[in-house]
Amino acid sequence: MRRTTTWSIALVTSLAISGATGATVASAATTIAPTAAAAPSATGATTHDPTTARLLATIEANRPADWEARQAAALDRFGVERSAAQEVVERVIDPTQHQCAPTRLNAYVGGVLAKVDPEVFAALAGVGALDYATYDAILFGAQGAPGYALPKAYANELSQSFRAAQRFWDTDGSDIQLMAMHGDVMTDPARVSQVLQVAFGVPRSPADAIAGAVVELVATDPGLEGGQSPIFTLNAFAFTAAGETDPVLRRIPDKLVFGDGMLAALQAIGVGDVGPRAVLGHEYAHHVQYDAGLTGSPLTGAEATRRTELMADAFGTYFVTHKRGLALNAARVLEAEQSFFQVGDCNFDKPGHHGTPNQRLAASTWGWSVAKAAQKQGHVLPSLTLDAQFEAKLPELVAPDA
Numbered sequence: 001m002r003r004t005t006t007w008s009i010a011l012v013t014s015l016a017i018s019g020a021t022g023a024t025v026a027s028a029a030t031t032i033a034p035t036a037a038a039a040p041s042a043t044g045a046t047t048h049d050p051t052t053a054r055l056l057a058t059i060e061a062n063r064p065a066d067w068e069a070r071q072a073a074a075l076d077r078f079g080v081e082r083s084a085a086q087e088v089v090e091r092v093i094d095p096t097q098h099q100c101a102p103t104r105l106n107a108y109v110g111g112v113l114a115k116v117d118p119e120v121f122a123a124l125a126g127v128g129a130l131d132y133a134t135y136d137a138i139l140f141g142a143q144g145a146p147g148y149a150l151p152k153a154y155a156n157e158l159s160q161s162f163r164a165a166q167r168f169w170d171t172d173g174s175d176i177q178l179m180a181m182h183g184d185v186m187t188d189p190a191r192v193s194q195v196l197q198v199a200f201g202v203p204r205s206p207a208d209a210i211a212g213a214v215v216e217l218v219a220t221d222p223g224l225e226g227g228q229s230p231i232f233t234l235n236a237f238a239f240t241a242a243g244e245t246d247p248v249l250r251r252i253p254d255k256l257v258f259g260d261g262m263l264a265a266l267q268a269i270g271v272g273d274v275g276p277r278a279v280l281g282h283e284y285a286h287h288v289q290y291d292a293g294l295t296g297s298p299l300t301g302a303e304a305t306r307r308t309e310l311m312a313d314a315f316g317t318y319f320v321t322h323k324r325g326l327a328l329n330a331a332r333v334l335e336a337e338q339s340f341f342q343v344g345d346c347n348f349d350k351p352g353h354h355g356t357p358n359q360r361l362a363a364s365t366w367g368w369s370v371a372k373a374a375q376k377q378g379h380v381l382p383s384l385t386l387d388a389q390f391e392a393k394l395p396e397l398v399a400p401d402a
């Protein structure tokens with residue numbers, strides 16, 4: 001089963017990474033920031049200052065030749081979907097490959113990327129830098145550790161909502177750790193090197209060389225805001241290693257991780273009020289699925305993913321709107337969810353497909369309707385009962401866009 005279930009604000013596609021080569025990103029990135037473009041050149045002759053040119057060359061020289069295979073293997077091993085950042089980034093830099101209409105999130109990410117030197121960005125993306133914070137949080141993050149503390153502005157809201165979810169659901173969520181991931185990993189060569197070694201299997205020496213160059217590039221390109229650019233942490237996810245045999249992964253506790261970039265993006269698209277709690281409800285619902293054994297079904301591929309994602313939308317909305325859950329205003333929650341579902345998942349045939357905006361809104365609306373009916377009787381449905389109702393409803397939820 002998938003071990004790391006990301007919130008997909010934009011949608012996150014398959015585990016295949018073929019479209020994300022540095023070359024693809026480089027050429028396309030040029031189109032979004034033409035003024036800053038420096039044509040990639042095989043001879044190394046560019047408009048870059050000597051320091052940037054040296055750092056780019058260092059990354060290129062130390063990047064394993066089989067990088068794409070390593071990246072795909074890491075995504076598969078950790079069960080990580082491609083980052084939402086990577087997905088939106090690709091949509092922004094090459095809109096022709098996607099059917100989604102431009103959205104506020106595209107505009108937001110486009111604005112963030114326009115500040116970054118395209119070649120620097122391509123080099124970073126080409127060594128997996130958009131996912132370092134995610135792997136770092138999975139491998140080394142711990143609830144209560146200072147480096148993974150929730151940002152002050154959200155700490156109370158998120159931790160109270162998390163505890164409410166632990167009480168609300170009948171599954172045992174006492175072992176789940178709630179934490180944040182921050183861009184400061186991008187300022188620490190030792191942490192970056194560790195991720196390269198552990199997640200991507202890069203030998204120590206090239207890992208140290210790449211890490212040093214990555215950190216220096218992040219420090220010198222003003223557009224990357226010293227690692228605080230949202231592109232490094234544009235993600236939120238639920239992780240479990242239940243049933244895992246991999247010696248590195250099996251010791252890792254269950255986690256629910258919020259990236260600073262995700263919180264910033266929710267704010268930027270106008271859903272900063274209820275968005276973070278709706279995302280928490282969705283991600284916690286994935287933990288309910290893990291713990292109640294609801295991840296499996298006779299479905300396969302895109303349909304299987306769509307089922308678990310629509311269930312997480314339904315369960316999450318059930319929790320956040322239920323009087324004994326977060327009791328959030330249902331109209332506002334559905335309105336906010338509609339605006340981030342519309343951000344778009346247009347890769348309907350990919351394994352990571354989360355459902356169309358219509359299907360996701362239908363699932364959320366259904367979750368709310370069940371909460372409304374159940375709370376009249378003053379109780380919370382057992383997760384298996386709610387699931388049985390969901391499975392019966394699923395064909396109807398997907399029908400509009402089936």
Ligand SMILES: [Zn+2]
Nearest residue numbers: 005006007312
């Ligand atoms: Zn999900």
